[in-house]
Amino acid sequence: MNEKTLAAKTKTFLMFAGPAVFVFIAVLIVPLVYGVYLTFTSWDGISNNKPFVGLNNYIEVFKDKEFWNSLVLTLKYVAVSVVFINLIAFILAFLVTSGIKGQNFLRAGFFTPNLIGGVVLGFIWRFVFARALVSFGTAFDIDIFSTSWLSDPQKAFWAMIIVTTWQYSGYMMLIYIAGLMGVPKDLTEAASIDGATGFQATRHVVLPMMVPSFVICLFLSITRCFMVYDLNLSLTEGGPFAATRMVAMHVYKKAFEAKQYGTGQAEALILFIIVAIIGITQIYLGKRKEVEA
Amino acid sequence: MKKQVIGGNKTRAFLIVKMFFLIVLLLAYMVPFFLILINSFKRKATVIKEPLVLIDPKGITFENFINAFKQMNYPLAFLNSLIISVISVTFIIIFAAMAAYVFVRTKWAASKFFFALMIASMVVPFQVLMIPLVSIYGSSLGMLNSKSSLIFFYLGFGMNLAVFMYHGFIKSSVPISLEEAAKLDGCTKFQTFFLVVLPLLKSITSTMIVLDVLWIWNDFLLPSLVLGKKELYTLPLSTYSFYGTYSNDLGKIMAGLVMTVLPVIALYLFLQKHIISGIVSGAVKS
Numbered sequence: 001m002n003e004k005t006l007a008a009k010t011k012t013f014l015m016f017a018g019p020a021v022f023v024f025i026a027v028l029i030v031p032l033v034y035g036v037y038l039t040f041t042s043w044d045g046i047s048n049n050k051p052f053v054g055l056n057n058y059i060e061v062f063k064d065k066e067f068w069n070s071l072v073l074t075l076k077y078v079a080v081s082v083v084f085i086n087l088i089a090f091i092l093a094f095l096v097t098s099g100i101k102g103q104n105f106l107r108a109g110f111f112t113p114n115l116i117g118g119v120v121l122g123f124i125w126r127f128v129f130a131r132a133l134v135s136f137g138t139a140f141d142i143d144i145f146s147t148s149w150l151s152d153p154q155k156a157f158w159a160m161i162i163v164t165t166w167q168y169s170g171y172m173m174l175i176y177i178a179g180l181m182g183v184p185k186d187l188t189e190a191a192s193i194d195g196a197t198g199f200q201a202t203r204h205v206v207l208p209m210m211v212p213s214f215v216i217c218l219f220l221s222i223t224r225c226f227m228v229y230d231l232n233l234s235l236t237e238g239g240p241f242a243a244t245r246m247v248a249m250h251v252y253k254k255a256f257e258a259k260q261y262g263t264g265q266a267e268a269l270i271l272f273i274i275v276a277i278i279g280i281t282q283i284y285l286g287k288r289k290e291v292e293a
Numbered sequence: 294m295k296k297q298v299i300g301g302n303k304t305r306a307f308l309i310v311k312m313f314f315l316i317v318l319l320l321a322y323m324v325p326f327f328l329i330l331i332n333s334f335k336r337k338a339t340v341i342k343e344p345l346v347l348i349d350p351k352g353i354t355f356e357n358f359i360n361a362f363k364q365m366n367y368p369l370a371f372l373n374s375l376i377i378s379v380i381s382v383t384f385i386i387i388f389a390a391m392a393a394y395v396f397v398r399t400k401w402a403a404s405k406f407f408f409a410l411m412i413a414s415m416v417v418p419f420q421v422l423m424i425p426l427v428s429i430y431g432s433s434l435g436m437l438n439s440k441s442s443l444i445f446f447y448l449g450f451g452m453n454l455a456v457f458m459y460h461g462f463i464k465s466s467v468p469i470s471l472e473e474a475a476k477l478d479g480c481t482k483f484q485t486f487f488l489v490v491l492p493l494l495k496s497i498t499s500t501m502i503v504l505d506v507l508w509i510w511n512d513f514l515l516p517s518l519v520l521g522k523k524e525l526y527t528l529p530l531s532t533y534s535f536y537g538t539y540s541n542d543l544g545k546i547m548a549g550l551v552m553t554v555l556p557v558i559a560l561y562l563f564l565q566k567h568i569i570s571g572i573v574s575g576a577v578k579s
């Protein structure tokens with residue numbers, strides 16, 4: 001592509017990148033910028049005028065106790081889920097690649113939950129927690145299962161954690177498997193010739209080589225858990241008594257149910273900034289730990 | 294993929310223990326699906342009284358499936374999901390490949406600027422955009438409640454990742470010499486792209502198809518904001534509304550869930566290798 005004039009360049013650019021750039025701007029950039037503007041208005045979702053209210057929405061956000069409660073709850077949920085997801089995913093990846101038969105079959109099996117949307121997964125597990133486990137608990141006199149987990153605030157939170165871990169561990173496992181496959185074989189061989197045990201070789205040779213995989217998996221699991229909505233909606237509906245209402249659901253309710261669009265958007269923006277800071281810090285810290293083979 | 298052994302202890306007994314452990318774990322992972330499946334063939338009362346029994350004592354029934362099929366408006370919802378996914382993914386792929394091509398092959402300011410903007414925008418979560426999106430396209434332009442608007446939104450939201458993936462692939466694996474040869478043979482730029490470059494992008498295209506189809510087919514939040522009319526509902530939306538309406542008739546609900554899950558699982562059985570490798574390369578590259 002060696003167009004000389006500006007007109008020719010513009011024509012080629014628009015011919016190839018025009019459609020992509022247009023939809024990208026219309027659907028992503030315009031709403032992003034307009035969204036910032038919305039936080040300075042008190043729009044009710046129906047009327048055409050959007051009264052300018054300055055920083056009022058941000059003051060509202062700071063006074064919105066429910067928002068901060070749901071944010072703290074989400075932080076707890078993210079912290080616990082991310083640890084469980086990655087721990088189980090790594091163990092699975094390690095075992096699946098440890099020379100056993102049926103590697104591909106096992107890999108595909110553990111990944112299955114990721115093929116299905118959060119709403120449907122939530123409904124499936126709702127049946128498991130509210131019916132199947134209760135029936136199991138009553139039949140065998142197991143106290144912890146004799147009532148539905150979803151009607152107890154504490155247990156409903158753990159139900160969310162269990163389903164989230166079940167959902168994402170297979171996905172992260174795939175990334176860890178790819179990472180483990182990428183560790184050069186001569187490195188582990190050299191370690192074992194030098195007299196390292198399997199555990200030592202894993203700890204001092206394989207794990208440092210796996211840092212990029214950890215960075216990706218942590219980033220993906222943190223951002224996804226922070227933004228959880230579908231599963232939250234179908235598994236617990238945020239209940240009982242709003243005990244499991246995560247922050248994304250709070251933002252949705254603020255805007256589309258309470259019709260406080262400006263405040264809702266301000267909360268969404270604050271949430272985005274928090275997630276971006278955590279995600280970027282995590283990547284930055286991870287990159288410093290990376291080693292070359 | 295080639296098998297590679299990591300870690301030390303490889304005695305036979307240890308392998309068997311590991312294998313056993315993994316199989317038990319996999320079965321545990323599958324229990325929820327299994328429970329839904331067995332209960333979809335039971336009568337309403339049996340589901341409530343005996344959710345763990347394998348087969349309804351009164352014999353299996355297909356009633357649940359027949360009712361759920363009708364009441365979910367299953368064929369229509371399936372068709373809506375199919376139309377929306379296929380058209381969105383097709384256009385995402387064509388537009389993204391074209392844009393990525395010009396971004397890689399030129400050093401113009403516009404190429405650099407828009408590519409950088411697209412990469413940066415990948416961190417923006419949907420929740421930050423949904424309220425302004427509804428405000429602009431709903432109350433100002435009145436474009437909601439239509440499949441074409443939803444497809445348009447999917448194009449916009451799917452573009453950045455697709456451009457990024459194609460950009461990386463074209464840069465590393467498409468030799469420029471082929472395009473120069475095509476030019477000497479008198480191909481126009483469009484011909485060069487569609488006849489020479491696009492066929493070389495097969496592997497990355499199949500990755501993109503996997504990622505985008507799974508995303509769009511399963512997406513709930515965006516279609517729930519855009520599609521308010523029942524006749525436009527996609528499969529996740531109709532499952533959700535079906536659950537809300539009939540949540541007491543558990544047998545029917547189970548059948549509905551089975552029918553929602555089934556098409557994806559069936560496809561997975563055939564395309565398992567492609568899907569897994571698509572997901573892996575998608576995740577590792579981004």
